[in-house]
Amino acid sequence: MPAPHEFVVVANRLPADIRVDEEGNVSSTPAPGGLVTALAPVMRAQDGAWVGWSGSADQLLDPFDADGMHLVPVPLSEQEVARYYEGFSNATLWPLYHDVIVPPEFHRIWWNSYVEVNRRFAEAAAGTAEKGATVWVQDYQLQLVPEMLRRLRPDVRIGFFDHIPFPSVELFGQLPWRRQVIEGLLGADLIGFQRTGDAANFLRAVRRFTSHSTRGQQITIGQHWNRPERHVRVGTFPISIDSQKVDQLARTEKITKRAAQLRTELGDPDVLMLGVDRLDYTKGIRHRIKAFGELVAEKKVTVPRTALVQVASPSREQVEQYKTLRQEVEVMVGNINGDHGSWGRSAIYYMHHSYPFEEMVALYRAADVMLVTALRDGMNLVAKEYVAARPDLGGALVLSEFAGAADELSHALLINPHDIEGMKEAILKAATMGPAEQRRRMRTLRKRVLENDVQSWAKKFLSVLQNMPQRTSHV
Numbered sequence: 001m002p003a004p005h006e007f008v009v010v011a012n013r014l015p016a017d018i019r020v021d022e023e024g025n026v027s028s029t030p031a032p033g034g035l036v037t038a039l040a041p042v043m044r045a046q047d048g049a050w051v052g053w054s055g056s057a058d059q060l061l062d063p064f065d066a067d068g069m070h071l072v073p074v075p076l077s078e079q080e081v082a083r084y085y086e087g088f089s090n091a092t093l094w095p096l097y098h099d100v101i102v103p104p105e106f107h108r109i110w111w112n113s114y115v116e117v118n119r120r121f122a123e124a125a126a127g128t129a130e131k132g133a134t135v136w137v138q139d140y141q142l143q144l145v146p147e148m149l150r151r152l153r154p155d156v157r158i159g160f161f162d163h164i165p166f167p168s169v170e171l172f173g174q175l176p177w178r179r180q181v182i183e184g185l186l187g188a189d190l191i192g193f194q195r196t197g198d199a200a201n202f203l204r205a206v207r208r209f210t211s212h213s214t215r216g217q218q219i220t221i222g223q224h225w226n227r228p229e230r231h232v233r234v235g236t237f238p239i240s241i242d243s244q245k246v247d248q249l250a251r252t253e254k255i256t257k258r259a260a261q262l263r264t265e266l267g268d269p270d271v272l273m274l275g276v277d278r279l280d281y282t283k284g285i286r287h288r289i290k291a292f293g294e295l296v297a298e299k300k301v302t303v304p305r306t307a308l309v310q311v312a313s314p315s316r317e318q319v320e321q322y323k324t325l326r327q328e329v330e331v332m333v334g335n336i337n338g339d340h341g342s343w344g345r346s347a348i349y350y351m352h353h354s355y356p357f358e359e360m361v362a363l364y365r366a367a368d369v370m371l372v373t374a375l376r377d378g379m380n381l382v383a384k385e386y387v388a389a390r391p392d393l394g395g396a397l398v399l400s401e402f403a404g405a406a407d408e409l410s411h412a413l414l415i416n417p418h419d420i421e422g423m424k425e426a427i428l429k430a431a432t433m434g435p436a437e438q439r440r441r442m443r444t445l446r447k448r449v450l451e452n453d454v455q456s457w458a459k460k461f462l463s464v465l466q467n468m469p470q471r472t473s474h475v
């Protein structure tokens with residue numbers, strides 16, 4: 001049994017890459033995501049623990065300490081990876097919550113596995129939290145954990161943050177287990193969303209599919225058997241990045257030199273455009289490539305004076321819709337390069353792998369135009385990273401209004417990625433934008449991103465959660 005902790009994060013993934021050698025020795029390297037950056041100081045100050053999956057099937061690991069944090073691995077069998085992770089999380093909930101861009105699949109065996117795995121996470125959290133601890137559950141993979149944990153540990157404060165969109169009630173209503181998911185979430189004291197629209201959709205779903213009453217941002221759960229009446233609060237907390245870190249990195253000589261070198265390696269184009277995404281159908285990569293391909297075909301931009309770098313990092317590769325997307329994107333890139341490339345020069349430089357963060361910051365620094373064309377996205381941190389990586393006030397951001405980031409980054413060139421002509425116009429405008437307009441827009445964008453960083457996001461959420469009236473525990 002691990003020692004009890006005052007602060008517990010519960011997320012599908014642990015913030016570390018774990019390796020086990022042939023003798024069974026475990027070693028880990030930190031996986032520096034935005035979430036862990038935000039929470040690391042809180043974890044250290046409050047003796048925090050992180051409950052999550054290692055990312056490999058059938059790995060039975062004891063809790064261990066890494067990078068000043070206590071990690072509690074939750075094992076998943078191969079079948080659970082297929083049913084809970086690839087199935088219900090990423091082929092049911094993910095497409096359903098992203099406006100059914102691809103059709104979600106509803107399978108009872110996937111749902112059963114989701115329930116079982118959520119219970120395992122709840123039990124691990126219950127065994128890790130000290131009396132009266134704060135437990136912060138993350139994202140769509142674990143929506144049943146708040147209620148399951150509340151039953152096990154009525155003494156702890158529970159927060160939940162949904163990193164992805166919460167869909168309209170008409171779409172959410174398709175889910176055969178819609179009521180159970182809502183009740184699962186309502187086990188939390190505070191439920192956070194990225195956009196006000198997500199919070200409003202959730203409140204509407206509560207009214208439609210449960211009998212709980214809502215008033216403003218508060219839901220009242222009536223007294224039931226030995227469970228007293230209680231209130232759940234809903235709020236909007238747009239997530240961010242470690243803006244200072246990106247800004248400072250982007251100012252270093254190493255990065256500015258690498259940015260210049262990258263431009264040289266890419267044939268010194270007049271205009272370098274950039275897309276950076278997980279290879280996911282929500283990101284609008286096909287729409288973006290279509291728009292770029294048409295601009296080239298219509299000679300509105302010329303190759304190699306204009307080049308597009310598309311970094312598409314591999315993601316969820318066992319899920320069918322991701323395999324299809326990869327083929328479609330690669331055929332499109334191949335067609336455009338076949339038609340418009342020349343020896344040693346491509347129209348599109350397409351990379352299906354990940355890069356170290358420093359290389360990404362150098363790419364951001366090098367790119368004249370950043371294309372974020374998501375069809376639906378909870379926030380999109382790439383947009384914020386690009387802005388933070390431009391202390392020189394150069395570059396132009398083309399940003400989809402369907403990304404959560406658009407609420408804050410209204411000084412970007414906002415687009416509807418379904419409107420290919422509109423997107424082409426915005427891309428051309430970005431490509432020809434003068435330095436004065438770039439500077440004016442970038443200054444406003446940077447103010448938002450530097451003021452609202454991921455540390456302040458975590459602080460705001462936790463201060464609302466921790467200032468809520470203390471729970472009266474019951475028998």
Ligand code: G6P
Binds near residue numbers: 012013139140163315
């Ligand atoms: C999104 C989700 C995260 C998830 C990440 C990577 O950002 O909101 O919860 O961890 O994608 O996806 P993966 O399936 O590889 O964890």
